[in-house]
Amino acid sequence: MATKIHGDGDDLVQFLQSTDMNNQRNGTAGAMSPEMSSALSLFMLDPRERDAVLARQALEQGETNYRALVEIFLGRKSSHVQLIRQAYQRKFRRQLEQDIINSEPPHAFQRIIVALATSHKAHQADVSQHLAKCDARRLYETSEGSSSGAIEEAVVLEIVSKRSIPQLKLSFLSYRHIYGHDYSESLKKVSATDFADALRMVVKCISNAPKYYAKMLYTSLKGRTIDKSTLTRVMVSRAELDMSEIRRAFKRKY
Numbered sequence: 001m002a003t004k005i006h007g008d009g010d011d012l013v014q015f016l017q018s019t020d021m022n023n024q025r026n027g028t029a030g031a032m033s034p035e036m037s038s039a040l041s042l043f044m045l046d047p048r049e050r051d052a053v054l055a056r057q058a059l060e061q062g063e064t065n066y067r068a069l070v071e072i073f074l075g076r077k078s079s080h081v082q083l084i085r086q087a088y089q090r091k092f093r094r095q096l097e098q099d100i101i102n103s104e105p106p107h108a109f110q111r112i113i114v115a116l117a118t119s120h121k122a123h124q125a126d127v128s129q130h131l132a133k134c135d136a137r138r139l140y141e142t143s144e145g146s147s148s149g150a151i152e153e154a155v156v157l158e159i160v161s162k163r164s165i166p167q168l169k170l171s172f173l174s175y176r177h178i179y180g181h182d183y184s185e186s187l188k189k190v191s192a193t194d195f196a197d198a199l200r201m202v203v204k205c206i207s208n209a210p211k212y213y214a215k216m217l218y219t220s221l222k223g224r225t226i227d228k229s230t231l232t233r234v235m236v237s238r239a240e241l242d243m244s245e246i247r248r249a250f251k252r253k254y
Contacts, residue, residue: 042236048080052087052096054233059099066109067201068233069100073113074165074205075237078120108195111153112202115161127167129174135159135167136175136183144186151190156199165206172207182207210242214249 042050051072058068073081088096097117100110138159142152160168175183184203187196205212216234220227238246 039232039236042232043239046087047240048083048087049091050236051076051080051084052091054237055084055088055096056092059103064103064107066107066113066198069113070109070116070202070205071233071237073116073120074202075209075241078164081117081120108193108198111157111195112160112198115157116202118161119163119165127164127170129170131163131167132170132174133178135163135171136178139171139175139183140179140186143183144189146190149191151187151193151196151199153195160202169206172203208249210245210249211253213238213242213246214253217246217250218254 042053045053055069055072058065072084076084085096088094097114100113100117103110138155142155146152159171163171172183175186179186182203184200184207187200187203190196213234216230220230220234234246235243
């Protein structure tokens with residue numbers, strides 16, 4: 001299989017090999033572990049179908065895994081997101097965004113994901129430094145610069161729904177340049193809400209994806225019990241994108 005994997009896919013091979021070595025130490029040599037089987041099955045799928053399957057798995061968990069859903073909408077180009085929608089409908093006979101909206105119990109992540117989904121349909125390809133500065137100021141005025149001490153959700157969702165991911169990333173960079181700290185840090189200063197917590201996760205993933213995923217890997221490994229689901233999802237979904245950058249971020253931090 002290694003000859004069919006290009007670039008960062010080699011990291012997935014190493015992950016699967018290490019899993020197999022653990023099986024041997026546990027006396028199960030020759031048997032493929034469920035984690036290895038799952039990772040292989042996912043990796044062999046067409047990328048758009050793989051993301052459709054990951055989205056369905058996230059929705060079918062006892063408690064919807066909104067992080068996994070956000071990662072799909074943040075980590076894929078708009079053209080790919082449209083193909084994921086089609087693959088999801090073809091495979092599961094359902095509408096992805098409608099399933100997200102109808103997920104129970106309601107959560108702030110749903111509003112943000114719907115806004116991200118809208119941005120993939122409507123955004124402009126080019127990025128604008130002027131627009132980034134304007135959005136940074138609007139974000140400041142609706143968070144730490146607000147006298148109410150609360151986030152104006154409507155303004156944030158409007159910006160998210162009308163901007164591309166690269167444009168949002170530039171806006172968050174402009175925020176740091178103008179105000180001297182990250183937008184995610186400013187969200188700590190407002191009233192604690194599910195929306196603020198969800199938005200912080202989204203901002204971190206957009207601002208520095210390798211750092212975000214490095215922390216995800218570290219968190220999945222540091223406990224007494226390895227979070228194999230998260231580990232597999234990250235390794236498979238990022239294997240051919242930026243795993244070498246994630247590995248460097250992991251080594252720098254941990």
